Amino acid sequence: MKTAMISGITGQDGGYLAKFLLSKGYKVYGLYRRGATNTFSKLKEHGILDKIELLDFELLEFSNICRLMIKYQPDEFYNLAAQSFVATSWEEPVYTIQADGLGVVYLLEAIRGFSPKTKFYQASTSEMFGKVQEIPQVENTPFYPRSPYGVSKLMAHWACINYSESFGLFACPGILFNHESPMRGSEFVTRKITLHFADMVVNKTEKPLELGNINAKRDWGFAGDYVEMMWMILQHHTPDTYIVATGETHSIREFVEETGKYCGFDIQWQGKDEKEIGVDKKTGKIIVKVNPQYYRPAEVELLIGNPEKARKILGWSPKVGYKELCQMMIKADIEKAKNN
Numbered sequence: 001m002k003t004a005m006i007s008g009i010t011g012q013d014g015g016y017l018a019k020f021l022l023s024k025g026y027k028v029y030g031l032y033r034r035g036a037t038n039t040f041s042k043l044k045e046h047g048i049l050d051k052i053e054l055l056d057f058e059l060l061e062f063s064n065i066c067r068l069m070i071k072y073q074p075d076e077f078y079n080l081a082a083q084s085f086v087a088t089s090w091e092e093p094v095y096t097i098q099a100d101g102l103g104v105v106y107l108l109e110a111i112r113g114f115s116p117k118t119k120f121y122q123a124s125t126s127e128m129f130g131k132v133q134e135i136p137q138v139e140n141t142p143f144y145p146r147s148p149y150g151v152s153k154l155m156a157h158w159a160c161i162n163y164s165e166s167f168g169l170f171a172c173p174g175i176l177f178n179h180e181s182p183m184r185g186s187e188f189v190t191r192k193i194t195l196h197f198a199d200m201v202v203n204k205t206e207k208p209l210e211l212g213n214i215n216a217k218r219d220w221g222f223a224g225d226y227v228e229m230m231w232m233i234l235q236h237h238t239p240d241t242y243i244v245a246t247g248e249t250h251s252i253r254e255f256v257e258e259t260g261k262y263c264g265f266d267i268q269w270q271g272k273d274e275k276e277i278g279v280d281k282k283t284g285k286i287i288v289k290v291n292p293q294y295y296r297p298a299e300v301e302l303l304i305g306n307p308e309k310a311r312k313i314l315g316w317s318p319k320v321g322y323k324e325l326c327q328m329m330i331k332a333d334i335e336k337a338k339n340n
């Protein structure tokens, strides 16, 4: 039986990846950090909590990481743990750079020292392209990160490539573009929108949804498709870097309109910039309001990846399209609101 360790098991991707690897017959070790209120709610929702062996893990505790590698020597390690919210990275830049950058060097060092046969996947990010230098972005597009998060992930990305070239480790960064699901954290914009709209539909909440820059564009895919690609990257005969994206981009404004439509809202935009509002044509009610509080110190305006290399070499392509993703998320949140 192959063994896999997944750090960040309590997050969005952790649950989807664990479920996928269990279906492939893996023994899965789920690494989590102790908290006062651990609920493992996503693993419970996936119905896999009792199928995973949970182990204590902290990205910044080198001794803990070394002990894990010495004791378990997993066949594969998927590093999904990170301070992953871009906005928070300006509030906590030192911690973000330590955890998301240095933490990955700790992992690589422990693998190099105690388990050099372990194949390592690093969750790299399209945030590294930041102020994009090329459209669409491909594997060798120059990077230009725009946040402490992007900077830290870029360090981790190069550390992976360097450890592979220097010490022969099988360490692969997969550059993930935004991917969403009904398990997405509530602070990320897609889920913030679907949770709020579901509340409006089911509980008749009247408070408008407040958003920042609604003109930013993202290449949104489905998390379930992207975890499969993480696994495919580690099954290839040589370590390499891949873009994981859909090749389509949509603005936050479009996501609001698409999910709003499902809720029966016909949103018409009025005003400009900070004064912009989205009004439901049928009822005249304000559904969305721009609030500059959610603007970022430096914005990533446009992301769109070209997944051609992944398709050609690994045979991967995303199964869930943009509209299907919008529907999946809003439908799930309306169901959850009804059941609460």
Ligand code: NAP
Binding pocket: 007, 008, 009, 010, 011, 012, 013, 014, 032, 033, 035, 057, 058, 059, 060, 079, 080, 081, 082, 083, 084, 085, 099, 123, 124, 125, 126, 175, 176, 177, 178, 179, 180, 185
């Ligand atoms: P997520 O839902 O925010 O999950 C992050 C996970 O990391 C959580 O399990 C969290 O544990 C854990 N974690 C955070 N800091 C830690 C630390 N110091 N030590 C140990 N564990 C820690 O993120 P996700 O959406 O699943 O994303 C997975 C990975 O892909 C992340 O590395 C993210 O940066 C990267 N990525 C995501 C996307 C995307 O669109 N989702 C795109 C590109 C790259 P707690 O539950 O205890 O907080």
Ligand code: GDD
Binding pocket: 084, 085, 086, 087, 124, 125, 126, 127, 176, 177, 178, 179, 187, 188, 189, 190, 192, 210, 211, 212, 213, 214, 216, 217, 218, 252, 294, 295, 296, 299, 300, 303
């Ligand atoms: N979160 C949030 N909240 N974002 C908003 C809001 C709001 O109220 N209003 C507008 N936005 C805009 C942000 O300014 C950004 O341009 C876009 O919506 C997406 O924001 P997020 O959903 O927070 O995601 P992100 O793109 O910053 O980061 C996600 O994707 C990265 C890959 O590109 C995260 O999952 C990162 O961990 C990941 O690396």
